[in-house]
Amino acid sequence: MSYVNAGYAIVLGILFLYGLNLLWRRRRLTRTVARVADSRPGPGGSEPAPLPAARPAAEVG
Amino acid sequence: MTSTVVTERSDDRRRGDGADPARTGGPRNGPPALSRGTVLATRVVGVAAVVGVAFTVWLGLWVTPPDKVQGNLVRLVYIHPGVAWVALYLAFGLAAVASLLYLWPRTRSLFWDRLAAAAVEVGVVFNVCTLISGSIWGRPTWGVWWAWDARLTSTAALLVLFLGYMALRRVPAEPEVRAKRSAFAALFAALDVPIVHFSVVWWKTLHQGATVLNANLSPTIHGSMAWTLLLGFVALTLVFVWMLLVRYRIGVLEDWVGSGELDLALRERQAEGIAPPTASAVVLPGPPVPSETPAGREVPREIAEVAQ
Amino acid sequence: MWRDAALVAGKDLRIEARSKVALSQVAPFGIVALGLFAFALGPARAPMVSGAPGLFWVAVLFSTVLAIQRSVSVESADGARDGLRLSGLDPAGLFLGKALAVAAQLVVLELVLTVGVVLLYGAAVKTVWLIAAACLLGTVGLAAAGTLYGALSAGIRVRETLLPFLLLPVVTPILLAGTRIWQAGLAGGTPSDATPWLHLLLAFDAVYLAVGVVVYGPIQEAT
Numbered sequence: 001m002s003y004v005n006a007g008y009a010i011v012l013g014i015l016f017l018y019g020l021n022l023l024w025r026r027r028r029l030t031r032t033v034a035r036v037a038d039s040r041p042g043p044g045g046s047e048p049a050p051l052p053a054a055r056p057a058a059e060v061g
Numbered sequence: 062m063t064s065t066v067v068t069e070r071s072d073d074r075r076r077g078d079g080a081d082p083a084r085t086g087g088p089r090n091g092p093p094a095l096s097r098g099t100v101l102a103t104r105v106v107g108v109a110a111v112v113g114v115a116f117t118v119w120l121g122l123w124v125t126p127p128d129k130v131q132g133n134l135v136r137l138v139y140i141h142p143g144v145a146w147v148a149l150y151l152a153f154g155l156a157a158v159a160s161l162l163y164l165w166p167r168t169r170s171l172f173w174d175r176l177a178a179a180a181v182e183v184g185v186v187f188n189v190c191t192l193i194s195g196s197i198w199g200r201p202t203w204g205v206w207w208a209w210d211a212r213l214t215s216t217a218a219l220l221v222l223f224l225g226y227m228a229l230r231r232v233p234a235e236p237e238v239r240a241k242r243s244a245f246a247a248l249f250a251a252l253d254v255p256i257v258h259f260s261v262v263w264w265k266t267l268h269q270g271a272t273v274l275n276a277n278l279s280p281t282i283h284g285s286m287a288w289t290l291l292l293g294f295v296a297l298t299l300v301f302v303w304m305l306l307v308r309y310r311i312g313v314l315e316d317w318v319g320s321g322e323l324d325l326a327l328r329e330r331q332a333e334g335i336a337p338p339t340a341s342a343v344v345l346p347g348p349p350v351p352s353e354t355p356a357g358r359e360v361p362r363e364i365a366e367v368a369q
Numbered sequence: 370m371w372r373d374a375a376l377v378a379g380k381d382l383r384i385e386a387r388s389k390v391a392l393s394q395v396a397p398f399g400i401v402a403l404g405l406f407a408f409a410l411g412p413a414r415a416p417m418v419s420g421a422p423g424l425f426w427v428a429v430l431f432s433t434v435l436a437i438q439r440s441v442s443v444e445s446a447d448g449a450r451d452g453l454r455l456s457g458l459d460p461a462g463l464f465l466g467k468a469l470a471v472a473a474q475l476v477v478l479e480l481v482l483t484v485g486v487v488l489l490y491g492a493a494v495k496t497v498w499l500i501a502a503a504c505l506l507g508t509v510g511l512a513a514a515g516t517l518y519g520a521l522s523a524g525i526r527v528r529e530t531l532l533p534f535l536l537l538p539v540v541t542p543i544l545l546a547g548t549r550i551w552q553a554g555l556a557g558g559t560p561s562d563a564t565p566w567l568h569l570l571l572a573f574d575a576v577y578l579a580v581g582v583v584v585y586g587p588i589q590e591a592t
Contacts, residue, residue: 004136007197008118011140011190015114015300018186022307029314164587221538228534232525241591245521245584246535249514252576253539260542260569264549 093313099306107303113296120289128286134201139289141194143297145216148191151301152184153219153254156226160247163240174240175316177247179308181226183301188220211262218257222250236316370462370582377458377466382473384443391474395435396481402428403485414491421492422551425482426544429507432478433471433540434533437515440471441523441532450523450589460586464516468581472512479504495557503550503563506570507543513577514540520588546570 121139128135159177162168195213196206207213226246230239385391406424410416417424444450453463483500486492494500518536522528546566553563 002133003197003201004122004133007137007194008122008140010197011144011194012114012118014186014190014193018183019300019304019307022304022311025311026307026314029311029318032318033314218538218541221534225531225535225538228531229522232527232531238591241587242521245588245591248584249517249521249539249580252580253542256542256569256573256576257538260545263565263569264545 093317095310103303103306106299106306110296110299110303113292113299117289117293117296120285120292125285125289134198135286137194137198139293140297141191141198142290143293144187144190144194146294147297147301148184148187149216149219151298152180152187156180156184156247157251160244163244164248171236171240174243175309175312178230178243178312179305181223183304183308185220185223185227187301188216188223191216192220209265211258211265214261215254215258219254222253226250370459370465373459373462374465374469377463378469381440381443381467381470385470385474390439391436391478395432395439395474396478398435399428399432399478399482400485402431403482403489407489417490418492421486421490422548422555425486425551426547428482429475429479430537430540430544433475433511433515434536436471436474437519437536438529438532440467440516441519441528445523454589460589461582464581464585468512468516471516472508475508475511476504479508492555494555496554499550499554499560499563502567503547503554503570506567506574507547510543510570510573510577511540513574513581517577517581517585520585542569542573
C-alpha cells in the first residue's frame with residue numbers, strides 16, 4: 001500500500017472513528033437524560049425508572 | 062439520534078439566581094433545551110462535511126495529476142495542511158479566545174468554557190492527524206518518520222499542552238471551578254506556544270545555519286491541484302465544525318447528567334430506606350466527586366459510597 | 370506587594386531551613402539523575418561531555434517539579450491555603466514570594482549540579498558568566514511558571530502526576546535555551562552564539578512573571 005493511500009486511510013479513518021464516537025456518546029447521554037428526567041420525584045412514592053447499564057464510573061481525581 | 066426533548070428556554074432563567082443561563086443545574090430545571098435550528102444546522106454541516114471530504118478524496122486520489130517534483134506524494138498535501146490549519150489555528154485559537162472570554166467577567170458564561178473544551182478535544186484529534194499525515198509525508202521525503210522539524214515539533218508540543226488541558230479538565234470539580242482552572246491552563250498554553258515555536262525554530266536553524274530542512278510545499282501549485290487543496294481546507298473545516306457542535310452538546314449533557322445522577326442516587330438511597338432492598342444489585346454510575354477544597358464541599362461519605 | 374513577597378519568601382525559606390527537604394531530598398535526587406544519565410550514556414566520556422549541558426538542564430527540570438510540589442504541599446496541609454487567602458496578603462506578593470523561595474532553592478540546587486557535572490562528566494567551564502546567566506535566568510522562568518502551575522493544581526488529588534505533565538512541556542524553551550547557552554559556555558564559544566537564547570530566557574521570564582502577578586489572585590480564588 002502506498003504511503004499516500006495509507007495516509008488518507010489513517011487520517012480519514014481516525015476522523016471517521018472519532019465522529020462515530022461522538023455520535024455514540026451523544027446517543028448514550030440523551031438516553032440517560034431522558035431516564036433521569038423521567039425519574040424526577042413525584043410526591044413521595046414514585047418508582048425510579050430502571051437505570052441504564054452501568055457506564056464507566058467517572059474518574060475520581 | 063438527536064435529543065427530542067425540547068423545553069422552554071425560559072425554564073433556565075426562571076431559577077432566579079441571576080446566574081449564567083448556560084449553567085445546567087440538574088433535574089429541577091428539566092433537560093437542557095435543544096432548538097430545532099441547532100439540530101438542523103448540525104445535520105446540514107455534517108452532510109456538507111461528508112460530501113466535501115468525499116469530493117476531496119476523489120479529486121485528490123484520482124482526478125489530479127502527480128506533481129513534477131513530489132510525484133504522488135503531493136496528494137497528501139490535499140489533507141495535511143487542512144488538518145494542520147484546523148488543529149493549530151482554528152481549534153487552538155478558538156479554545157484560547159473562548160477561555161479568555163470565560164475569564165473576562167463581563168462575558169463569563171459556561172458556554173465559553175464548554176466551547177473551549179469541545180474545541181480542545183476535537184483539536185487533539187486533528188492534531189494527531191496532522192502529526193501522522195506529516196510523518197507519512199516525511200518518511201519518503203526525508204527518509205525518517207520523525208525529523209525534529211520545527212513545525213512538527215511545535216505541533217507535538219501543542220498536542221501535549223492540549224492533552225494537559227484535558228487531563229486537568231477530568232479532575233472532578235464544580236463546573237465554575239473546573240472552567241476557571243481550564244481557562245487559565247488554556248491561557249498559559251496560548252502564551253507558551255509562540256515561545257516554544259520560536260525556540261524550536263531557532264534550535265533547528267541557528268544550529269545548522271542556512272541548511273533548513275525544506276518542509277514546505279512547492280510554492281507554485283496551480284490548476285486542479287489548487288482547487289483540490291482549497292476544497293480540502295473547506296471540507297476539513299466543515300468536519301471540525303460538525304464535530305465541535307456535537308462535542309459541545311455532549312459537554313452540556315454530561316454536565317447536566319452529572320448533577321442529575323447524584324440526585325437520582327440520593328433518591329434511590331432514600332427509597333431503599335423505605336422499601337426492603339431488592340435482590341438485584343443496582344449498579345449506579347459514579348457522579349463527580351468534589352475536589353479537595355477545605356471549604357466543606359465534601360459529599361457525605363455514605364452518599365459517595367452509594368454513588369460509586 | 371514587595372513586602373508581602375518578602376514575608377512569604379521568608380516563610381517558605383524558613384520552613385525549608387527547618388525541614389531541609391530541598392537539601393536532603395531534591396538535591397540528592399538531582400545527583401542521582403546525573404548518575405542515571407551517566408549509566409545510560411557511558412562508560413565512554415565523550416557522550417557524557419557532549420551531552421552535559423542538556424543533561425544538566427533535564428536534571429534541573431525534574432528537580433524543579435519536585436521543588437514546586439514541595440512548595441505547594443507546605444500549604445495544603447491544615448487548611449493553610451485558606452489561611453493565606455484570608456490573611457489579606459496581596460496575591461501578587463504571594464506569587465512573587467513563593468516563586469522567590471523556589472528560585473532560591475533552585476539556585477543552590479544548580480550550584481550543586483554544576484559541580485556534579487564538572488566532576489562526574491569532566492565538563493570544563495570556560496565562560497563562567499554565560500553559565501551563571503543561563504542558570505539565573507532559567508531559574509527565574511522555572512520558578513515563575515512552576516509556581517503558576519502549582520497554584521493551578523493546588524487543590525487536586527492527582528497533583529503528583531498531573532503537575533509534571535502540565536509543567537514540563539511549558540518549560541521546554543528554558544531547556545532549549547539553557548542547553549544552548551551552556552554549550553557556548555563550555556566550549557568557550559563567542560557570546561553571540563548565546564545571545565538570542567539569553568533574550569529568549571528574558572522574554573520567557575518577563576511573560577511568566579507578569580502573568581503570574583496578574584492571575585495568581587484569581588487562580589487562588591477559583592481553586
